[in-house]
Amino acid sequence: MGAILRMVKFLISSINNIHTMKKILSTLFVITCFFAAAQDDDCMDRIMAKQGQLTKASETVRSTAAEFAIQKKFSTAFYNMLSDYQPRGVEPRWSGGFSSPQLKRPVAHATNALYALKYHCEGSKLALDHETNTSLKIEYNNFSFTELYDTTTDYQLTGYLSLQPGLPEEIKPGVWKFKDMWTGLGFGIEGFHRIWLFTYPGQVPWSYVTRREFLVKRKRNLQRQYADAKKQTQEAIDYWDKFKKEKEKEYANDAVKMANFMSGYYNPGLAEAKAKQPKILGQYEASLERLDEQLAAPAEELEKKAIVIRSQKNALDYDFTDKMEPFAEVLTKPNPSYFKRDLSSAVPQVITAFITYDPKDLRSSSFLDDIEKQLDLTYIQSFIGKTAPSTSTENKVAQNSTSTNNTNPVSTTPSTNNSIKTVAKNSTSKPIPTTAVQTSSGKTVFLSGTLSAPAGVPITLSYNGGNDLTITPPKGANNLYNTSPIKFTKPIKENEAYNVTLKKIASNMTGVVYKGNGKAPDGTDNIKTAVDYKYELVTRSTGDKTFSTFYESFTPAVGGYNGEEGRYVVFVSHTKDFEGGNGKFRQVYWRDRNTGITKMISVSPTGEQGNGNCAEPSISADGKTVVFESSANNLVAGDNNNFKDVFLWRAATNTIELISKSTTGGAADADCFDACISGNGAFVVFTSSATNLSTTPKGKSVANVFLRDVITGKTEMISVDPVQKAGGNGYKASISFDGSRISFCSPSNTLVANDNNGLWDIFLWQKEKSSLKRISMTHDGKERNGGGESASRQVSSAISGNGRYVAFATTASNMVPNDNNNFQDVFVVDVETGKVSVASFTNDGQPSNGDSPISQGDRVAISHDGTWIAFPTKATNLGAQSSNIILYNTQTGKSQAVTDTRGSYVGRPAISYSGSYIIFGKSEPLDQRSGVAFGESGGGIFAHFTGKGPCRDCKE
Structure with a gap:
């Protein structure tokens, strides 16, 4: 009965706090336990009575022997500190990673992690979830929640770094505690980080920025932005005069065409460009005036810590606040003087310990309570500046009495997955308030x-x-x-x-x-x-008048989230009479799966279909913005460059705009292709061999990756050779939800230092970093080998929406141990830790017996939080026959078949935001209705409902 009472409290609190369907669907990861609890009311009691065992997992060592000798001492001391821990309802796994000093860092970084794998009920038995959203992480000489070493910042934003958890309190000398920080746990579940920072007493490894510092730098940066905006808006105006002169030559003998051009394109285009200029510049001028007003504040105000928040009146302005509130940022900058240079780089000079937990899951909250009792805060602080820890841990438990003096977070957002039976109470948090649902009689309810x-x-x-x-x-x-x-x-x-x-x-x-x-x-x-x-045919016209088969439709992408998960699908088709298409060229189509409306979106302003092939559509997370490449020249006015261009379509206006513009607002002077849009729809990344897209010279490169800010109209090259300050080659990019991280492929060996393998690699661009990062490294930090592929293969990587994980395929045999199958495999890299995992091995860890994905270097699909990876495979030992789709869970390391049919072809899949839907092409009719194939016998593109997250109309 104890489990039921706890479950009742949880369900009541969920009702009392539900605001959005996103929260209602927030915890699907233990659905098995949900069903089992109905048959066994004591499920959670049995789970919590299960005593787990603390075990050690693998370690990744990238440091020198001397550095590792020091790092290992502290890792062992931390592990010994947990010796009294008695796991309840979980199986904890201890792992570690150890590195040498990296670029710009005076010290070596190491990490230990304790992942709590949870038990759930399967009938009368207990089984292990292999979920890893509850953990303890210890970071030596690193702090994941702000940058300690890199001073690079973007002049478009605040100009400084941001301390994500807010302001800490020094609860003991050199021991700092933050208020619990909200975090996503995957599967839409909301949880928290409980964070401690250990430093030299009274010091932190960063410096706080004063309001004066922020305002002075912000004014300087805004003046730079203002100059950019003035130049760009004037170039947009000048473009029309240049365009006019070109047309005067072209239509020298055709007054009618020239008149039509002037009335239909030139006059309205020039008027629009002239109207935009004062509006844009006026916004900057108003913001600069506001900065002068803020700088006139009293000196004592200007010396306060800069905690800023975007103004609601002008998007360029920042307001100050004295407290942490939603969207507020505590501005910091590195503090190089904090680190003592006369110590070994492996000596810990700053340590972070943070527990990630779900307050609504008893297993997780019990882990929090139990581990917090094991942390001897004073003993951990004693590690700082030492080459070895002391052996005494007598005060380990007693020192944790300080935890009761600290405020625990922020409100806890209730989960609504019934598989979680209890409302957890931890040592410093109040239980979530409960309010019972009342009925008129008080005795019965419907x-x-x-x-x-x-x-x-x-x-x-x-x-x-x-x-x-x-x-x-x-x-x-x-x-x-x-x-x-x-x-x-x-x-x-x-x-x-x-x-x-x-x-x-x-x-x-x-x-x-x-x-x-x-x-x-x-x-x-x-x-x-x-x-x-299970499989819904997507490639169908409005009213199901026409169907497009697998052989006529290609490269789907899926959008829709926050209650509309997987609702919108975009794809390419050349089926004749399909939504007005004549079949001559491949066109881009957008389908609303809820309303059944399918529309061709690659059309001219006058409604004519594109007069050239269109390809590779990419869709924003809300499904309302699409980018694609096309060789058509009638989609926008003035497209006369005779090259492929990148275009953007908006559902709200049903209009198309040119994205691959030159620095003067004109067309690119070479092909632009392989476009990918950020989840928020604000950024587009694409490949081009053009020379006029940015101010960075092309140099000797063949093609490069460019980032276009859709809002400001700014384009920058990101595949830059850091020495030559020119193009360094890049292809097939993928972009995170907010546009702050981009992964791409390059055969160049000059983009980063020590690139000696002579092969293509995958690189990571980060908005706040001054240099690229090579991430296609092996599990032990070495360069990969060539496997059976060419050194210049163009490989499509896929970055998760949150920017944490990058997936790609290679035949290299040294990415992970025991990869001896001589086939292409799918690998997933955690860009924060460098951990490499393989998605295309069997569930018992054996290499597959066929290529994954099927096409060389093809892009796989990855969910927003990186939990789910979908890919086609030729293997027959991954749970399906050859030429089917596999869905892999990066958290559990297990995979399952999405399709399992024989003797058919399969296309490249796409995956929805949370992994609820997999969209893919198959050459047989999977959509069976009343035992009859729906659509054509040649298959098409289908949507498969996985049940891993919310549905396409799961609103509150």
Whole structure:
């Protein structure tokens, strides 16, 4: 009964705090336990009674022998500190990574991590989840939440670094505590970091920026931006006169065409450019005036710490605040004088310990409590500046009494996954408040909530093994998928346990109950469930008049999140009579899967289809902005360069704009291709061999990677040779959600130091960094070998939306141990830690027996948080037959088949934000309805519902 009581509190608190469906769907990762709890009310009690065992996992050593000898002493001391830890409901794994000093760092970085793998119920037995969103991490000479060494900043923003967790409090000499910091845990789950910093007493390894420093630098940077804006807006105006002169020559003997050009393009274009200039410059001028006003403040105000927040009045302005609030930034800069240079680089001079936890999961919160008791804060601080730790840990437990003097975070956002049964209480947090759902009689209640499902298809729900309820979501024009209310007709008694299940759905569908069990009256009015097609045909016209087969449709991309997960799909097709296409050229199509509307978007301002091939569409996270490449010259006015260009389409206006513009606003002087848009729709990265896209010279390079700021219109080259200050070659880039990180491929050996393998590599560009980072390194930090591929192969990498993980494929045999299959494999790199994992091995760790992905260097799909990787494979030992799609979980190291059909072809997949939908092409008709193939016999592009996250209409 103890587990049930805790579960009741959790469900009540969820009802009391729900604001968005994103939060309702936030914790799907232990869905097995959710169903098991209905059959065993004591599930959580049995889990917490399970005593795990602390074990050691692998270590990655990249430091010298002398450095490692010192680092290992502190790692061992930390491990010994945990000797009294008795795991409850989890299996903790201890691992480590040790490095030598890196660029700009006076000290060597090392990390230890303790990952808590959780148990869940499977009937009467307990099984291990292999989830790793609960952990303790110890960083030596590093602080993940701000940069300690690099002074590089972007003059477009604040000009300084930001201390993410806010201001710490020194609770003991050299021991600093932060307020718990919100973090995403994957699968949409929201959790926290509890953070301690250990330093020399009274010192921190950064310096705080004063308001005066910020304002002076901000004014200097804004003046630079103002000069850029003045130049760019004037160039945009001058472009039209240059364009006019070109047309005067071209239409010298055709007055009608010249008149049409003047009235249809030149006059409105010039007017728009002239109108924009004063608006843009006026914004900068107003902001510069505001800066002068702020600099006139009293001296004591200007010497305060700079905690800034974007102004609501002018996006270029920053306001000051004296407290931490949403979106506030504590500005810092490196403090080189903090580090003592006469010590060995391996001596810890700053240590971070942080516990990542979910306060609504008893296993996770118990881990927090237990580990916090093991941390002897004073003893850890004694490591600072020493070549070896002392052997005494007598005060280990006693010193933790300080934790009760610290405020624990911020409000905790409730999770709504019923597989979590309890509201955890930790040593310093109050339990989440509870408010029971009341009924008129106080004795009975009706179960109610929502069902999201395909329209017109009956779905039968039940609870407690009976009490069936059949719902048929209404069907109508432009209404293929929607949400219907649930209300069971038979009431249940107060304190009666309930468990809602999907009793009957069509054989071609699959479903998940996100929220559906508890004890009345708690949670009874918030049942949440979703059903969708296992494989829904996407390449179909509005009204299903025409279908595009696998052989006629290509390269899908998927958008939609925050309640519209996977709703929008964009793809290329050359099917004749498909939404107006004549089949002569490949066109780009955008489909709203909920309304059933499909539209060609590669059209001219007058509605004509593109007069050249279009390819490689990429879509923003909300599904409302698309970029693609095309050789058509009629999509925008003035496209007369006879090269491929990159275009951007907006759903809101149904308009297209040219992205691959020259520095003067004209067209590129060479092909532009392989475009990728950031999740927020504000940035586009693409490849080009053009010379006029940025002020950085092309040099001897063949092609380069460029980043376009859609809002400011600025384009910069990012594949820059740091020595020559010119193009260094780059291809096939991928960009993070906010545009701050980009991965790309290059055969060059001059982009970073010590690139001696003579092969292509994957590089990482980071907005706040002055140099590129090579990330296609082996598991032990060495250069990879060539495997069976050419040195100049162009490989498509895929970066996760959060910028943490990069996935790519190679035949190299030394990326991970025991890779002896001589096939192409998929590798995933954690760019923060350098950890390399392989996604295309079997679940028991054996190499696959075929290429993954199938095409050489092809791009794989990765979810926003990097949890899910999807790829096609020729292997037959990954859980499916050859030429099928595999879905790999980077957290558990396990994979599953998305398709398992024989003798057909498969295309490159795309994956939705949370991994709920996999979009891919297959040459057979997977969408079976009433036993009959829907669409054409040649297959097409399909959407597969995984149930790993929210559905396409899962709004609150």
